[in-house]
Amino acid sequence: MFEYKDFLIDVENFVVNIGPQHPSTHGVLRVIVQLDGETVVRAEPIIGYLHTSMEKYAEFRTYHQAETITDRMDYVSGASNNLGYILAVEKLCGVKATKRAEYVRVILAELTRISSHLVWLGTHAVDLGALTEFLYCFRERELILDIIETLTGARMTPSFFRVGGLAKDIHKDFVAKTRDFIKIFPEKINQYEALLTNNKIWFERTKNVGIISKEDAVDFALTGPCLRGSGLKYDVRKINPYSAYEDFDFDVPTGDTGDVYDRYIVRMEEMRQSLKIVSQALENIPEGEFLNYDTYPLYVIPPRKRALTTMEGMISLFKYGMEGIKPPKGEAYVSIENPRGELGYYMISDGSAFPYRMRVRPPSFCNVSALNKMTKGHLLADLVSILGSIDILLGEIDR
């Protein structure tokens, strides 16, 4: 028969497996946690459950086909990922998009940032027990997805950018819908904040939890809100402006202690700043072509109208479809500010129509690698809070 002591377990060295199927891991992340009582001694994230080798796939696609892979990596901020990829290919070819295209790209990227932060806020609040927040966030996210769908035809995976510009020009419906959104959204952010920011329960769950210092954050190569929450004002949009970001006036919010609450405040403020950028860009969209075909006919797809009315345009479109573009031999690196951090694309071309190597520098990959550092010494329940505050996305970590 069993003795009483058989039921005693070693509480000082107790190992708990969380995931890969667990709602608070936001996907298929698995965390092996070693506990002492209820305190986390070590938390080892195990990734790779969503690995589809997208970097390998890109080597077998033409440059424009590979674009569709990029928005499937970080599927809640698709336009942002497309932007980084297209900028890298443009740098490889030496192409520069028209000003009008750059502005529209900024609008889409910033709308995507807001929608991504809304997903983060909703799920993070659900993790900590605030169920109402989720419904409000997804209500407004739906509006953004509608705007993106009006313009690009897809809700989450737009693949709307082309080398040298956009696939289509913008239209009245898109502008009107975006204007409506700009009008209503500031009030909504205040609503979200009214529920959480000064809430005592929220304070208890997030203040002084998951602290990471500035030096450690840099050492772990954290970027985005995780790094800014620790107090370093590092935003690629400000430091190395790309795609007309130098034209807009916006602030980079930072925290000071680097805990979960700071990362929350940083993201909430970022939504306001993104909205500011969208409204500036929307009111100042310059007139002109949306594709820079005249300057770079070798690399840029001809606009539909040109292709159907002129002989050169038709030939060019045909060659574009059959052969794809062939950037000159070389290497180029572009990094942009994704909602999750610095997203880098390192493209290597061997002169053929296929990328020789497409390397993605995934922001969440670095961010989640610091999980052990952040959770050490906290309670197991705080692990969920910290995991939510990092804002991981497994599609991008595993690629």
Added chain:
Amino acid sequence: METFFALSVIKDVMQRCIISTDTSNDDVRVTTTKENLVELVKFMKEDSRLNFDMLSDLFGVDYPKRTERIEVIYNLYSTKNNFRIFVKCQSKIDEPDYPSLTSIYESANWFEREVYDLFGLKFKGHPHLERILNPEDWDGHPLLKDYPLRKRPSVEELNFDAPGFLEEKDFGNK
């Protein structure tokens, strides 16, 4: 550009570690050898004029026609000065002495595991060199150029007589 200042400093002090430099497409790339890699990176991190405090990225590229076919590219960034330099280093796949940077940068840990997983390069001195994206029992290293895009073992290749092939596996949950 600011980064060219960093390049000139590196060229002045560490000339013997550098094989070649490349500044096409507005990026700065420095090629070094695996013997000098740690020394060069340490200098770049610790020198007060440079201060490359972040290893932003680390990845491999496969050039099957070269004798040293794996090229590892380190993306080093200085948050204080906004410098970005790519350090390149070439190696054979089965190189036993390829140095690990885990003692210098914490972020190198996962990146080096990824390079090992996808290219098979073993980093000497890495504390926990295991596959990170693929399963532990995965065969081959997918990002090598001679690894096919779609690989399924044919019936002839499957060894049904291998011990434990069709047996129910014990995952410890019984």
